[in-house]
Every structure is written in structure tokens, then in C-alpha cells.
Amino acid sequence: MAVRLSREQFDALVEDAIAQIPGKFRARMQNLVVSVEDWGPSRDLLGLFEEDQGPQRIRIFQRAHEEMARTEKELRRIVTDTVWHEVGHYFGLDERQVHAIEDRRERLRGLRALRKR
Numbered sequence: 532m533a534v535r536l537s538r539e540q541f542d543a544l545v546e547d548a549i550a551q552i553p554g555k556f557r558a559r560m561q562n563l564v565v566s567v568e569d570w571g572p573s574r575d576l577l578g579l580f581e582e583d584q585g586p587q588r589i590r591i592f593q594r595a596h597e598e599m600a601r602t603e604k605e606l607r608r609i610v611t612d613t614v615w616h617e618v619g620h621y622f623g624l625d626e627r628q629v630h631a632i633e634d635r636r637e638r639l640r641g642l643r644a645l646r647k648r
């Protein structure tokens with residue numbers, strides 16, 4: 532049931548998600564690296580925001596997204612949600628604040644919450 536994409540195709544979904552972020556926020560995202568990897572520290576983890584050392588970094592885990600998605604449309608939605616979640620952390624929102632925004636959005640769409648950190 533999972534959807535499989537090449538890394539290039541998946542990167543394009545991530546780029547599309549970033550492109551949907553309003554310009555006034557995107558303009559403030561210079562000190563941020565976004566990278567795509569196959570898997571994160573656990574197989575159900577979709578993304579991670581890291582600011583420990585060096586540039587701030589968002590890591591997006593391709594295979595975890597693909598495992599979760601039944602269609603390419605759904606994959607695109609999950610990628611967008613993950614990117615926005617992690618960008619929320621970049622802008623200083625904590626987990627509770629990001630989840631509050633997501634819960635509201637997901638309730639509107641009748642969707643379950645997915646796991647990110």
C-alpha cells in the first residue's frame with residue numbers, strides 16, 4: 532500500500548511544501564538546512580528539527596512518509612504537514628503549540644495526528 536518515489540521526486544514534494552510557506556516567513560529561513568534521508572531514529576518518525584550545533588536543520592525521512600501514504604496525493608499532504616511542523620519549531624513554537632495548530636487543522640479535515648518531533 533505504500534507509495535514509492537525516487538529521491539528526486541520526493542525532494543520535489545519537499546520543495547513544493549517549502550514553496551507554499553508564506554513569503555514573509557520564507558524570507559526568514561536563511562539559516563536553515565533542509566535535508567532528506569531514508570529513515571530517522573525510529574521508523575515511524577517523519578521529521579526532526581535540530582538546533583544543537585551549527586546551522587539549524589530540518590531532517591525529513593522519506594521512507595517513513597512513503598510507508599504511511601496510500602496515494603501520492605496523501606503522500607504530498609503528509610510531506611507538507613511535516614515540513615510545516617518542523618518549520619514551526621524553527622520559528623520557536625514548542626511541541627505543544629505546533630500540535631495545537633495541527634490538531635485544529637486535522638480536526639477540520641478529519642485526519643489523525645501523525646508523529647513528528
Ligand SMILES: [Zn+2]
Binds near residue numbers: 626629647
Ligand atoms: Zn515537533
